[in-house]
Amino acid sequence: MRPQSREKRLVFLAILSVIILGLLVARMGYLEFVQGTSLRSLGVALRVRVMPIQAPRGLILSSDGKRLATNMPSFSAEFFDLGQPLPAKELERLAGILHLTPKAIQTIVQDYKGQPYIPVTIKTDLTPEQITQIDEQRPNLPGVFVQAQPLRVYPLADVAAHVVGYVQGITAQELKSWHDSRLNQNSVVGQSGLEYEYQKYLQGTDGGEEVEVDSFNKPVKVLGTKAPVPGDNLHTTLSAGLQKEAARALVDDIQWQQAALKQPARSGAVIVMNVHTGAVLAMASYPSFNPNWFAQGMTTAQAQQVFDPTTDPLLNRAITAMQPPGSTFKMATAIAALESGAITPATLIQGLPRYWYPPYPWNWIRVYTGWNDLTQALGQSNDIFFYETGRLTGIDTIAKWASILGFGKPTGIDLPGEVSGLMPTKALYTKQDGAWFPGLVYDVAIGQGEDEATLIQLVDYVGAVATDGVRYEPYLVQSITTPKGKTVYTHKPVVTSRVQLSAADWQAIHNGMNWATQPGPIPGNGGTAGPFFQGFPMQVAGKTGTAQVSGQPSITWFVSYGPSKNPQIAIAVQIAGGVEGAYAAPVARDLYDFYFHLKDPGNILAPNGSATKSVPSGVVRGND
Numbered sequence: 001m002r003p004q005s006r007e008k009r010l011v012f013l014a015i016l017s018v019i020i021l022g023l024l025v026a027r028m029g030y031l032e033f034v035q036g037t038s039l040r041s042l043g044v045a046l047r048v049r050v051m052p053i054q055a056p057r058g059l060i061l062s063s064d065g066k067r068l069a070t071n072m073p074s075f076s077a078e079f080f081d082l083g084q085p086l087p088a089k090e091l092e093r094l095a096g097i098l099h100l101t102p103k104a105i106q107t108i109v110q111d112y113k114g115q116p117y118i119p120v121t122i123k124t125d126l127t128p129e130q131i132t133q134i135d136e137q138r139p140n141l142p143g144v145f146v147q148a149q150p151l152r153v154y155p156l157a158d159v160a161a162h163v164v165g166y167v168q169g170i171t172a173q174e175l176k177s178w179h180d181s182r183l184n185q186n187s188v189v190g191q192s193g194l195e196y197e198y199q200k201y202l203q204g205t206d207g208g209e210e211v212e213v214d215s216f217n218k219p220v221k222v223l224g225t226k227a228p229v230p231g232d233n234l235h236t237t238l239s240a241g242l243q244k245e246a247a248r249a250l251v252d253d254i255q256w257q258q259a260a261l262k263q264p265a266r267s268g269a270v271i272v273m274n275v276h277t278g279a280v281l282a283m284a285s286y287p288s289f290n291p292n293w294f295a296q297g298m299t300t301a302q303a304q305q306v307f308d309p310t311t312d313p314l315l316n317r318a319i320t321a322m323q324p325p326g327s328t329f330k331m332a333t334a335i336a337a338l339e340s341g342a343i344t345p346a347t348l349i350q351g352l353p354r355y356w357y358p359p360y361p362w363n364w365i366r367v368y369t370g371w372n373d374l375t376q377a378l379g380q381s382n383d384i385f386f387y388e389t390g391r392l393t394g395i396d397t398i399a400k401w402a403s404i405l406g407f408g409k410p411t412g413i414d415l416p417g418e419v420s421g422l423m424p425t426k427a428l429y430t431k432q433d434g435a436w437f438p439g440l441v442y443d444v445a446i447g448q449g450e451d452e453a454t455l456i457q458l459v460d461y462v463g464a465v466a467t468d469g470v471r472y473e474p475y476l477v478q479s480i481t482t483p484k485g486k487t488v489y490t491h492k493p494v495v496t497s498r499v500q501l502s503a504a505d506w507q508a509i510h511n512g513m514n515w516a517t518q519p520g521p522i523p524g525n526g527g528t529a530g531p532f533f534q535g536f537p538m539q540v541a542g543k544t545g546t547a548q549v550s551g552q553p554s555i556t557w558f559v560s561y562g563p564s565k566n567p568q569i570a571i572a573v574q575i576a577g578g579v580e581g582a583y584a585a586p587v588a589r590d591l592y593d594f595y596f597h598l599k600d601p602g603n604i605l606a607p608n609g610s611a612t613k614s615v616p617s618g619v620v621r622g623n624d
Contacts (some may be wrong), residue, residue: 002265023328025269052186055204058231060194062165063281063478067155069195072382074151075126077134078119078186079109079141079250090141092382097133098123121169121186121392125151125296152188152295156240158288159247161281162316163238163415165193166291182206192296192314193235194476196416201480201488204231230483235347235480237279242595246270246282249590250573252605254286256586257578260614264553268575269317269455270587275463275561275570277450278472280413282591289313317574319418322452323555326538326545327364327381327528327580327624329402329447331509333389334374336401338505342392345374345508350453359439364546364622369523372509379515379527381544381624383446390445391438394603398444399425404497405461406471412496413456413474421457424450447545458559459572464584466541466561466570469499513541514564517585522620529558532585535602539564540592544581546624553577557582562592571593581624583615 004412060069061370065620076097079086086094100123109120122144126134133542138144152167154160170178180191182205183227189203190196207228250270257265272282286304293302306313315321337343351369355361363369363383369376377385390398403406408423422428426436426445432450443449456474464471473494480489517533517540520526528544549555556578561570573584586605593600604616 009422010508020117022554025486029235035550036199050192051209052184053207053226053228054149054188054210055206055228055348056185056230057152057167057188057195057204058202058483059233060202061235062238062240063236064240068160068236068238068240070153070155070166071150072153072577073148073405074124074482075095075131076124076149076271077122077126077130078099078145078147079105080119082151082615086141086143093137094122094134094141094144097130097137098126098560100468100509115356119145119147119186121147122510123297124149124169130553131292149186152292154291154295156243156599157292160238160243161193161235161288161291161459162285163193163283163316164293165195166191167195168294188295192417193316193415194236195547197414198234198480201234202231202486205229208508216322232488233481234477235479235481236476238283238476239281242272242591243284244593245594246272246587247284247286247288249587249605250284250286253573253584253587254413254575254578256605257575257583260580261583262578264577265575266553266577267311267317267583268573268578269321270317270571270573270591271455272591273459273474273570273572274470275466276565278460278474279478279493280465280474280594281569283476285315285317287311287313316417317415317576318455319415320446321356321574321576322419322421322454323574323576324449324451324547325447325453325458325546326382326555326556326557327446328408328458328462328543328545329451329453330378330381330386330445330558330583331513331543332402332407333386333393333398333445333463334378334404334509334512335405335499335501336398336616337389337393338374338501339401339499340393342397343374343389346506348373348383349377349385349388351382351384355384357387357391357439358443361387361442363618364624365522366622375512375515376544377403378512378575379508379518381516383624384430386445387442388439393445395429395441395444396425396621398441399423401499404471405464406457406496407451407453407461411456411460411461411474412494414476417457419454421454422450450546455572455574457569458488458557458574462543462561462572463570464497464499465509468503470495471497471499494616510541510564513543514539516541516544517560520540521618526618528620528624529582529585532582532604532617533589533619534618536589536597536600538562538592540588542585542588542624544585546580550570554580556581556584558588560585560588563596580622 030476056071095102129292167188170189190199207226209225210223254265257263287308351372353366402423410418429436473496516527518527519530519534540562541564545557547555556575559572562566571588573587575584590604590605
């Protein structure tokens with residue numbers, strides 16, 4: 001080769017080498033100075049995992065310090081999604097370990113696309129066997145690991161389920177709608193009851209660990225830790241002991257009516273409230289459900305039971321079941337009549353078997369009861385007296401005072417889902433039926449017709465009667481404290497309305513409710529609930545009620561307060577499909593006995609199994 005050609009080739013190679021070297025230097029500079037930060041982050045992400053440490057939710061406590069909702073350690077299966085889905089074989093392997101379908105796992109992961117580098121919870125509350133299997137199969141399950149997390153636990157199970165509520169893992173839609181920066185795709189949030197109502201307080205702030213992992217995603221060492229901060233604690237007005245007794249007595253009464261009386265009693269609710277503050281001391285609804293099933297995961301059989309549309313266990317019948325209040329409404333009619341001057345305590349109305357104006361409705365007892373004043377009419381629930389009182393008072397005046405007593409609008413209790421009920425007026429009937437007929441007031445005056453109320457409205461209203469017209473807003477949370485014990489909220493009783501009657505007017509109403517619980521013949525000196533309070537060592541004021549709903553079993557009510565001379569608590573009971581209002585009274589009797597430590601020997605619902613006793617003598621069957 002000629003020296004000249006060799007020289008040209010060397011020059012070309014030298015120039016090519018300089019160009020290649022320049023390109024390499026430029027690329028290295030670009031990677032270092034332009035993409036250096038992102039590449040370093042990617043490298044860290046591939047070997048460092050930020051493992052969230054889920055914060056425990058705040059405790060929910062009874063007034064006597066018992067835990068209604070707490071937390072316990074558990075383990076969950078997590079998937080760290082780096083954009084590479086599990087291969088089909090690995091997916092099937094994980095599904096077999098967790099007893100899920102591959103499709104279910106894919107759905108869970110897909111729901112949370114958009115939050116990269118945050119583990120997705122596939123299944124909570126793993127068994128020791130599942131934990132071991134995941135650990136053993138770790139090389140074949142890329143991105144899958146076991147994480148410790150708090151599990152929500154409800155010690156009273158179904159006893160306080162409707163009040164306390166339940167939690168579930170957050171959905172993608174809830175993550176958007178809650179607008180809470182503390183929440184992420186693995187958060188657990190309230191779905192009902194106090195868990196939902198006070199979600200923002202109960203939710204804690206998650207911590208986290210920076211963990212270096214190997215190629216199998218197995219932790220090598222912890223690089224740093226931020227401790228989680230638990231949520232705030234709710235201190236409720238519920239008495240754990242009274243709550244248990246309320247749930248037991250309600251179920252016993254329903255089962256007694258089914259078994260011994262052959263009644264289609266199928267559901268019910270009971271509330272105990274402090275008449276001087278509005279504090280709810282107990283609230284039970286039946287059928288109930290076990291909120292632990294939601295936290296721990298349900299079996300198919302459990303899901304079928306919880307979501308059964310024929311029994312609807314999730315429904316809190318104390319605040320969401322609207323029904324005609326029946327004769328428990330008669331005190332409201334009396335208050336409206338006394339306020340408007342339509343009657344006085346001395347007004348006498350003849351108790352004929354049947355009313356003398358069209359459509360000539362019957363008295364429930366269908367016998368002549370003589371001349372009745374307000375006290376006797378309440379005690380024996382005389383329909384004729386209240387037909388005439390309703391006519392004299394007028395439907396709109398009744399509606400006005402019923403509204404002041406809380407009918408037709410929510411009470412404001414701190415629970416989600418409360419309904420308003422309905423208090424009819426002339427305008428409502430005209431709009432709904434096209435015309436108003438004067439005879440419609442007869443049904444309204446005795447709590448029938450278009451009247452609809454909830455149990456929480458009735459206990460609130462009877463509490464106002466007990467305190468001579470002072471009505472309080474019912475509530476369940478007395479205070480809220482931080483994990484360190486600092487109080488961040490304290491409830492102060494709220495007076496929602498007042499009814500001003502003379503002392504003589506109030507006394508006539510109190511005397512009538514006292515009469516309702518006095519044993520004796522009807523007509524005569526006995527009240528509608530009297531036989532069920534035979535031998536009771538404390539005077540209780542009460543009122544029975546039975547509402548007929550077309551084509552359905554009766555709705556039965558009993559409202560009361562006690563002691564009658566110095567009222568402390570009000571109790572309201574509702575049973576759907578029961579005999580009539582008096583047959584709900586044993587639940588209240590049991591709860592007065594428990595609350596005041598009376599050691600009552602005669603209640604048919606005593607815990608010793610005596611709910612199989614027959615009906616006390618002297619009970620008059622009718623529709624009240």
